[in-house]
Amino acid sequence: MNRRDFLQTGTAGLALAGAGSQVAGADDTKPKRVGLIGCGWYGKADLLRLIQVSPVEVVSLCDVDKQMLAGAVDIVAERQKSHKKPRTFHDYRQMLAEKDLDIVLIATPDHWHALPMIEAVKSGVDVYVQKPISVDIAEGQAMLAAARKYNRVVQVGTQRRSTPHLIEARDRFIREGKLGKIAHAEICCYYHMRNRSNPPDTAPPENLDYEMWTGPAPMRPYSPICHPRSWRSFTEYSNGIVGDMCIHMLDMVRWMLGLGWPKRVSSSGGILVDKAAKANISDTQGATFDFGDLSVVWEHRTWGASADPKYPWGATIYGDKGTLKLDVNGYDFIPMDGGKPVHVNVKMELEEYPEDKTEKDLERHVAPAIRGHMKNFLEAIEKRSRPVADIEEGFISTASCIMANMACGLGRTLAWDPAKSRFIGDDEANALMTRPYRAPWVHPAQG
Secondary structure: OOHHHHHHHOOOOOOOOOOOOOOOOOOOOOOOEEEEEOOOHHHHHHHHHHHHHOOOEEEEEEOOEHHHHHHHHHHHHHHOOOOOOOEEEOOHHHHHHOOOOOEEEEOOOHHHOHHHHHHHHHOOOEEEEOOOOOOOHHHHHHHHHHHHHOOOOEEEOOHHHHOHHHHHHHHHHHOOOOOOOEEEEEEEEOOOOOOOOOOOOOOOOOOEOHHHHHOOOOOOOOOOOOOOOHHHHOOOOOOHHHHHHHHHHHHHHHHHHOOOOOOEEEEEEEOOOOOOOOOOOOOEEEEEEEOOOOEEEEEEEOOOOOOOOOOOEEEEEEEOOEEEEEEOOEEEEEEOOOOOOEEEEOOOOOOOOHHHHOOOOOOOOOHHHHHHHHHHHHHHHHHOOOOOOEHHHHHHHHHHHHHHHHHHHHOOOEEEEOOOOEEOOOHHHHHOOOOOOOOOOOOOOOO
16 A cells, blocks of 8 residues: 555545455354464453453464464463364464454564554454554555455554543543543653663574564564563564553543644653663653644653652543543542542453453453453444544554654654645655565555
8 A cells, every 4th residue: 555545545434335244155143253463462362352252263373483372272272162272373474365264363563563454454354453553654554544445344452442441531521521621631651661681682592483573674683582572672673662652541542532633743852761771762752742722741761750659651631620640540530629539440350250360461450441442343343333443543643653753763843744644844754654674575555
């Protein structure tokens, strides 16, 4: 998909027209046939939540790590109703070529989101893709265009939109007008999550196909930091903490307040404290997303204390009648008129879903949100409608965070024209919308 294709097919509000059954000749009364690309931590978390809320049949798993793949096979066979072991694939293209899937979940590292998602919708399946959807803006444009061209339902893993207590807070306080005039929000993350180590580079482990793992990203010497899970410490594979954590809170604020594209994005920061680590993402960064009559301001530090220890990763929405603090663990409403504050904690649903109590590495407080997100995804598939975190919303939030990193690197504020899908009066920034792919992989904006 090139930019012209995007502008022709990516228009907001188009109905999903002409979309039939996902698999030719499929019987809608049978369980949806599911495949997972990327069988690591969050891939399993997403897939097992889907199994909890729907009688799906997981038939295919794909990963470039043989050990990770084998572990996923065992847990899926244990947890799904049929107890059948899924088929395994090393290459997502081979899995999709079977043409026997209804749904594909994509939970690879960020640099591997675009190509599998586009290939999946071409193959006729509906897709749940983790956030951020892309590592550059042009990838996101191509993903949105492909979803619209092939009439597929695509849900993005920005599950704050499906978090029960956050839906309650939006409905109870924002929609009821109890905050009054809202003109400012602050979002932040103060987790010490940037990898601080500096181990020597080594040969990749035998269970990992490092060439395929790297894929279209720049090839760098293998570091044990990268796999599994700490790959976000490197700009080659991700957009750092802005792309990982800011996107959740920015997307949540956009959803709650009905915001679209920011008009301008500015950012500053860098590696200011932890200079000895191998990681090359910022340890300190602030960004301002200017929506005209409302600004959203981000800050992260991977060192020092949190500005509010109760909300180390969260959002504060300010109105002239009250303040609303929100995160994955609960919310607080503080009225300005001296009225009684309101506090609500997350409900973790451990009794309803007892397997959550023992599942390895599961964020138990987030599991209800993932289940809600999967239910919304399935409902959109049934109705052939837009899900709550439709690919277009995921693209806006992803691209906005990418713009923050671009503004930080360029040292200037960027102005965005959503109608033309370009930066205004900034050829240098426009050239950075598409980052180079490593051969033989071809960028979807250039294919």
